[in-house]
Amino acid sequence: MxxxxxxxxxxxxxxxxxxxxxxxxxxxxxxxxxxxxxxxxxxxxxxxxxxxxxxxxxxxxxxxxxxxxxxxxxxxxxxxxxxxxxxxxxxxxxxxxxxxxxxxxxxxxxxxxxxxxxxxxxxxxxxxxxxxxxxxxxxxxxxxxxxxxxxxxxxxxxxxxxxxxxxxxxxxxxxxxxxxxxxxxxxxxxxxxxxSAGGTATSVLATLPAAQGLLHQCIVMSGGPTLLxxxxxxxxxxxxxxxxxxxxxxxxxxxxxxxxxxxxxxxxxxxxxxxxxxxRISVDGGLVPDYPIPAAAAGAGQGIPMLIGTTREEMSFLHIPPLAKIIDIGGIMEAGVSHEDEACRECIPKAYQERYGKRRGKTMMLTDMVFRMGSVWFAQTRSLRNDVWMYRFDYETAAMKVSGLHTFHSSDIPFVFGNFGAGMGKLIFLLTPSVKKAKKVAKEIQDDFLAFARNGKLPWKKCTQGSVPAKCYRRECAVMPMVEPAILNQYESTHFKKTSFSSCAGK
Incomplete structure (x- = not known):
């Protein structure tokens, strides 16, 4: 070992x-x-x-x-x-x-x-x-x-x-x-x-006629099924x-x-x-006939079990001031709700602020717009014909907490591959005197990924159209809603959700 x-x-x-x-x-x-x-x-x-x-x-x-x-x-x-x-x-x-x-x-x-x-x-x-x-x-x-x-x-x-x-x-x-x-x-x-981009590609591959027979299970890590x-x-x-x-x-x-x-x-x-x-991947009407969510709704990729997950606060790296200026967090948030009616433009940011506070509310809203909501809708849609599970990576080291980055985009990679001395692993363990808890979390997520690779099944509840439970990898792992119901409900009648489910092949 x-x-x-x-x-x-x-x-x-x-x-x-x-x-x-x-x-x-x-x-x-x-x-x-x-x-x-x-x-x-x-x-x-x-x-x-x-x-x-x-x-x-x-x-x-x-x-x-x-x-x-x-x-x-x-x-x-x-x-x-x-x-x-x-x-x-x-x-x-x-x-x-x-x-x-x-x-x-x-x-x-x-x-x-x-x-x-x-x-x-x-x-x-x-x-x-x-x-x-x-x-x-x-x-x-x-x-x-x-x-x-x-x-x-x-x-x-x-x-x-x-x-x-x-x-x-x-x-x-x-x-x-x-x-x-x-x-x-x-x-x-x-x-x-x-x-990330590889997760987006994975969500697409599962629906492509050209890839059928070449893959048998899929794990989408922080991918964007809506980001085509x-x-x-x-x-x-x-x-x-x-x-x-x-x-x-x-x-x-x-x-x-x-x-x-x-x-x-x-x-x-x-x-x-x-x-x-x-x-981005183009919905070209040839290799890629449609977006992943409407493709799944039409029955593409049947028989492929899937595990879909994100980190809890994918976009929290935008708390770093130089990045926030370069990426223009305010502009992105404004663009994200620009197509919504007046009620949504007011209610959605308010719901995040009430739930997470002003500072974290902004990055949690971005996390959901870019990663979590699309992943949830993809999971719900695929669950009509396939076995689908969700996970969320919540574990924070001392360095992640002190920096304010929390469980940022890609912070789960060292835990999946076990390479704690490479990439993000060099940074997130800088202030960690004991790695006992981290080792336990790493083993938990690795064992789940490996079990899924062996038999295409996982021990917690599957997703349905009405329920999206997720195994949350934290100090003490637990199964809970992938997205808080109060937040999830805010998107039910949005333009964002409507377009995410719309077929747009070849356009």
């Missing part, structure tokens, strides 16, 4: 390097903390040149044994300090207790980053602990992001497609389906779990980018070095006025 705080394996021998045959060639892995690991396995052709803005192409076979001991390039993006970047970024990483023919559950993770940044090789997503502790196979992948992955240039002609990054994820899942048994995994037992865009909106943003770059033809677009494109990303996000919402 692995000690997640002292980083020591107990009672496990070091494994030898592993050479595994796949449908496209052999790969040689390595060992890490008592499990096998294969890094940087290409799952698709490099999306360069004429392939830059089109749907993913299958990887061509190779001769001999390909070394898979180092992570692959991450997709070009601004300000990424810990990885080399290149367009040849479509690789995945696998952690497995053993490369044998035992068919273990597979946990396939999709990283977040607002579809603008991130990589599957980040230390926070290292799958060694989870694979060893749970006797499962863990997979992470890179996919195209930002300008390269989530701008819809399809109006330029056949040389461009919408949702290139989502095509990448589906191709990675297809590679896993075809090859994971050689790594000790069960291709008929794949749980997709994703966080219509086809016209997506193409307007792409057209805005062409004007921003003074580009007239697809040839000019493909000739610009990828690093230069990535270097313009932040300036473009500011110029187009969309900020963190610039890059």
């Amino acid at each position: 692995y000690d997640i705080f002292n980083k020591k394996w107990k009672g496990m021998r070091r494994v030898r390097d592993a050479v595994v045959g796949t449908t496209v060639g052999k790969v040689e892995g390595d060992s890490e903390n008592g499990v096998y690991v294969w890094r940087g396995i290409p799952y698709a052709e490099a999306p360069k040149g004429d392939l830059r803005f089109i749907r993913t192409r299958k990887i061509k076979p190779w001769e001999g044994v390909r070394e898979a001991k180092n992570f692959g390039f991450c997709c070009p993006q601004p300000n990424h300090k810990n990885a080399d970047m290149d367009e040849d970024c479509l690789t995945l990483n696998i952690w497995s207790p053993c490369a044998d023919r035992k068919r273990r559950p597979v946990l396939f993770f999709i990283h977040g980053g607002s579809f603008a940044g991130g990589t599957g090789s980040e230390d926070a997503y290292n799958g060694a602990y989870l694979a060893g502790y749970g006797d499962v196979v863990v997979v992470t992948c890179n996919y195209r992001i930002g300008i390269l992955g989530f701008l819809d240039f399809s109006f330029l002609g056949q040389g461009c497609d919408a949702n290139c990054g989502l095509f990448d994820i589906i191709e990675a899942l297809r590679w896993v389906h075809d090859n994971i048994d050689a790594f000790g995994g069960d291709p008929d037992h794949v749980t997709v779990f994703g966080q 865009q219509g086809k016209e909106e997506g193409q307007r943003t792409a057209q805005c980018f062409l004007e921003f770059m003074h580009i007239d033809t697809p040839e000019q677009l493909r000739e610009i070095p990828a690093g230069k494109l990535a270097g313009t990303q932040q300036a473009f996000c500011s110029a187009c006025g969309l900020g963190a919402g610039t890059f």
Whole structure:
């Protein structure tokens, strides 16, 4: 067993390097903390040149044994300090207790980053602990992001497609389906779990005809089932980018070095006025026929159990003054209720202020508008035809309390992966003299995720249209309403809820 705080394996021998045959060639892995690991396995052709803005192409076979001991390039993006970047970024990483023919559950993770940044090789997503502790196979992948992955240039002609990054994820899942048994995994037992943008992608994948048969359970972590865009909106943003770059033809677009494109990303996000919402999955009427909630209402993705959750105060990082100024919390809140009638514009903020106080009421309202309400409505809708459970991450360390961040966006990642010395884990335990309680909470959430991956079931009450119980991970875990009824009721007659349930395919 692995000690997640002292980083020591107990009672496990070091494994030898592993050479595994796949449908496209052999790969040689390595060992890490008592499990096998294969890094940087290409799952698709490099999306360069004429392939830059089109749907993913299958990887061509190779001769001999390909070394898979180092992570692959991450997709070009601004300000990424810990990885080399290149367009040849479509690789995945696998952690497995053993490369044998035992068919273990597979946990396939999709990283977040607002579809603008991130990589599957980040230390926070290292799958060694989870694979060893749970006797499962863990997979992470890179996919195209930002300008390269989530701008819809399809109006330029056949040389461009919408949702290139989502095509990448589906191709990675297809590679896993075809090859994971050689790594000790069960291709008929794949749980997709994703966080933030990865959670949004997960909520979409469960409804897509193109992904059917490639995933069998889903865990949506802080995703946004309502945070997609219509086809016209997506193409307007792409057209805005062409004007921003003074580009007239697809040839000019493909000739610009990828690093230069990535270097313009932040300036473009500011110029187009969309900020963190610039890059989104498009409801294009092709790969993505509809938004997740109306798609689920129409019966898409039947037979896929789902666990959906958020942290309690996703947007509390906006209590940090510099971020609040940059992101304009007041402007976001005003925009969030701008389509509502006068009564709603007054009642909704008032309900939050009465329940949480003036300061926390603002960020709790944003948390619900961006994450929790959409997640609840998605859970309620899917519950008509599928088993759905909810969870909420409420646990706070001393540093989280003192800073005023509380259970902010991504603070659950260290608890899920068990990597407390990486990413957010370095910060949230700074003032914690004893980690006994944290270890207990980490084990609780890991055991639930692993149980769900094994059998698609959880021991607390499922969601229904009229009830959304959630297991709340805190010092003493408890099942309670995902959103307080008094708050939930405020949204019943809102324009926000109405549009979240409206089908808008191809628009």
